[in-house]
Amino acid sequence: MRDRLPSMKLSLTMTGLLLVTLLLFCADILFGGTPVEAADVVKALLGAGSPESEIIVMEFRLPRALTALIAGAALSVSGLLMQTLFRNPLAGPDVLGISSGAGLGVALTVLTLSPLFAFSADSPLQGWGMILAAWAGAGMVMVIIMAVSSRMRDIMTVLIVGLMLASAISAVVSLMQYFSNEAMLRTYVIWTMGNLGNISWQQLRALTIAALAGMILAFVMVKPLNAMLMGDTFSRTVGVRMKSTRVLLLAAASILAGSVTAFCGPLAFIGVAVPHVARLLFRTTDHRTLMPGTALCGAAILLASDLISTVPGGGHIIPVNTVTSLIGIPVVLWIILGKNAMGGRR
């Protein structure tokens, strides 16, 4: 009996969160930079709208909302994996330099390779090429961070190494920018601002497949992830194979963060902050609940950020990174300050 009450509360919270996410998804399609009547949006979705509204809805708003949904979920789950893996509440794609790594991969393709091979923006090769480059970049940084954190017990050391890596990478990228032509430079700079809207259906398909693969891999790992909450030694003595588990978790986190970063740019603070929002909402450390909870929270928060970035100006779209930062930074501050306040809260 004792277990029934929390589990009912849990499914209620999960259902509520699902509804909120769906609502935000619909709202994200209904509202955008150019005002379109709600009725026209529905007609366009059904394929019976005016050509103009159909282009706005089908080519811009729907892919944009889908991207927000997938990117939010993927980045947040990636953050959750990394926080448990590194035993660090501040771990996340952007904090540990994973996004920078992905950025390096993208910079390499956009700034150096594509002028050489003259990729067109829409060629499927560029879609997968960018994803692969981002994975490789993210994975490389992850491996370095992992190697450092296995030698250094101190969390702060790992964070500092992450920051240094990010700086080093941005220096390399600056160098590439210096030697690249104006058009490529512009493409790259706009990419760094974080953009959910610049994605074609072709790219969206690649993103969806990659994100799904990463999510499935992550979800298969919930049991060892839970054991890791008690520490590495415990995990090993109950039969978790730590080496392969680490490799799989790193792969899942890199795939998730790398794919999103490849197409949407380095979206700030979603990966670090959202898992904490989910922990607060569900009041548990159990990954069986946290994983879907984090995915939904991430989707909802990025959809909301996207809505905020398009609605207020009326015509103007502000970079979504500004919005996610404004939402994410307070959460991160709350984690850092809350750790010290913990003793007082007993």
Added chain:
Amino acid sequence: MRERGVALAETLELTIGYSSRRRCVRVMEHLSVSAGSGELVALIGRNGAGKSTLLRTLVSLQPPIGGTVRLQGRDLHTIGSTMLPRIVSYTSTEPVAERNITVREAVSLGRFPYTNWIGAMTSADREAVDLALEDTGMLELAGRRLDSISDGERQRTLIARSLAQDTELLVMDEPTAFLDLPSRYGIVSLLRKLTREKGKCVLYSTHDLDTALNEADRIWLMHGDGITEGAPEDLILSGTIAHAFESPLLSFSSHEGTFSFVRGKRRGIALGGDAPALSLTEKALGRCGYTVDQKADVKITVKREKEGWCWTIAEGSQTRSYSTLYDLMVHLPEE
């Protein structure tokens, strides 16, 4: 009486240490000891003797350099990684990574070897967790977070997690470290209860000699020459304990089985009076370099009076009185 059958855990000519491709560090060689069902076994030894290394070798966290480990009569390396967690559980000194986890969630993770791929709990698993919480007295605190309970309660949680793992052998590295005296006794008496009521074999390492010598059925004593096992009293009688913890500063009393500081050259002092202050006064005098000698010139008498205790020191015809031992000691005659 406890069952005396096949040893639950035993080592034969075991060599422990660390090996990498480049070199091999042998910490200890020729270790042959055993532990049986229903026994509380305390592993003692000085810092750096290799206690943790031995325990880690027993639970397969590191490979032996040589020799054999047998659990339930089977060679350790023939026991698969899915079977081993059902035979032996291990609690290290490593801090729990996630301090926000609740007691119940932490104990539930002890069911890890039995749950399916996603870790779903069956009603049998839940019962095992409830039972473990009850046996360790943690049922009331099951909903609390690990960072909101005391060190002793956190240790109980880890013991409950080991119990939930439902293994015949429980190995614990220093479960009483950092605990105050009552919590330390609480933990050891809990471990003892598990051996008596649940038939578990509990093997724990400790620096708390007093409790270990009083409560353990068997002692594994690591010393410079290897390891010696036996009932605490056997090891006291054979002088192994005194030898293992030999130090110019300590003397071991085989009579009481306790260590005390070695005092330097002593001066005699006569002492008389009422108990229990008498023996405490003797103790305090010992600390100040005196030993009781009734023929000595200086005599101290302790008496219980209406308002408390009174110490009188008589030196020839001079007498002085003090109402606390502290005052007496400050005014003891100089050389």
